[in-house]
Amino acid sequence: MHILFLTDNFPPEVNAPASRTFEHCREWVRQGHKVTVVTTAPNFPKGEVFDGYRNRLWQRETVEGIRVLRVWTYITANAGFLKRTLDYLSFMVTGFLAALFVRRIDVVIGTSPQFFTNCAAWLLSAIRRRPFVFELRDLWPESIKTVGAMEDNWVIRLLEGFELFLYRRADVVIAVTHSFRRNLIERGIDPNKIHVVTNGVDLSRFHPMARDGELARSVGLEGAFVAGYIGTHGMAHSLETLLDAAAALQARKDDPVASRIRLVLLGDGARKAGLEARAAEMDLRNVVFLDTVPKDEVPRYWSLLDISIIHLRRDPNFTQVIPSKLFECMAMGIPVLHGVEGESAEIVEREAVGQTFEPENADALVEGLLSLARDSERYDRYRAACLEAAPKYDRRRLANDMLEVIEAVAR
Structure with missing residues (x-):
């Protein structure tokens, strides 16, 4: 079977969409299928093309057996609704045109969060008369309203109309959460064609590791109890909460446990500069900012953490998501402090x-940090539970689950 996959994120980008797509496609290739990925020059989240790549009209490479076609797009940083929309629209056009020249395909997959990629996938499937699979990773454009990037207006309602159109035209919708599936059913989408394949973790890359002492020394974390956030610093994540917690800990000068805690924020995104400026204004000496690192280096930085902090803004829309870093924490044996309500909290x-x-x-975050820093028995129980749970979310098994759905619709 020849699978054509359209996505605007792919390695060497290190965000969740890139990792999920790559790890699934790699497993499908291992099982003897041919996979072609149409994507962009890697640039997320800074909007700067990675070293070794150019934003050219057309370029090819092979990544672990996956044929990758990269096309030109309007590239911008992950900030600003209008510019990001132009980015999405440009990939919809150039990705569609490039995909037209991919021969002998059996199925077309388009992935969200934004649905313009799926517009191209649907149109391509219609022209080539092949099944269309919509991989649903976020409820877009609902998420635009959630992060405050745009208020509810006629543009949003128009986009929501296109969104429903694509769900209805898809032969199969593969959602990453059960909450997304319920949302679509409530909006009139046929439940029989909606399947759930959650995010997971590549257990060959993420596993328990001793703290990298050299790295800890180089970033000033030697001897500290380290709690960290690793991921995109965006509008949805409200990481100001972590800075406020750091300030509260720093104020407890006479508490030796509080004085030992350090907070690490690793990644990039629209709010990174603002967070760094705010931390400087607050004179936070217990916060360390680190830039995004290459994919192969991510587990090494995870090893610095005693606790992983997962956080999103308090909003009903986020009760439907499951941050993929939760599964990486499990595989690494790192207990979590989870500031997200809904389906992901139920997993925790x-x-x-x-x-x-x-x-x-x-204040609740501070209380959680102090309780885990002081209670080693509870900490060890959480760590053991992480390692026990991780195999349930093995990416290879989940890739097989998705492949079964794809094979059925391709037949």
Whole structure:
């Protein structure tokens, strides 16, 4: 079977969409299928093309057996609704044109969060008379309203109309959460064609590691109890909550446990510069900012953490998402403090891999940090539960689940 996959994120980018697509496609190639990925020059999240690449009209490469076609797009940083929309629209056009020249395909997959990629996938499937699979990773444009990038107006309603059109035209919708599936059913989409394949983790890359002492020394974390956030610093993540928690810990000068805690924020995004400026204004000496690192280096930086902080703004839309970093924490054996309500919090509680706290509540975050720093027995229980739960979310098994759906619709 020849699978054509359209996505605007792919390695060497290190965000969740890029990792999921690559790890699934790699497994499908291992099983003897041919996979062609149409994508952009890697540039997320800074909007700067990675070293070794150019934003050219057309370029080819092979990545672990996956044929990758990269096309020109309007590239901009991950900030600003209008510019980002132009970015999406340009890939819709150039990705579609490039995909037209891919021969002998059996199925077309388009992935969100934004649906312009799926517009190209649907049109291509219609022209080539092949099944169309919509991989649903985010409810866009609902998420635009959630992060405050745009208020509800006629443009949003028009986009929502296109969104529903694509769900209806898809032969199959593969959602990453059960909440997304319920959302679509409530909006009139046929439940029989909606399948759920959650995010997971590549257990060959993410596994327990001793703290990298040399790295810890180089970033000033030697001897500290380290809690960290690793991922995009965007509008949705409300990382100001972590800075407020750091300030509260720093104010407890007579508490030796609080004085030992350090917060690490690794990644990039639209809010990174603002967060760094705010931390400087607050004179936070217990916060370390680190830039995005190459994909192969990510586990090494995870090894610095005693606790992983997962956080999103408090909003009903985010009760439907499951941050993929939760599964990486499990595989690394790193307990979590989880500031996201809804389906992902249910996983944390069911698997007993950490503690939940109210989103955007810095005091609750401080309480969680201090309790885990002081209670080694509870910490060890969470760590053991992480390692026990991780195999349930093995990316190879989940890739097989998705492949079964694709093979069925291709037949």
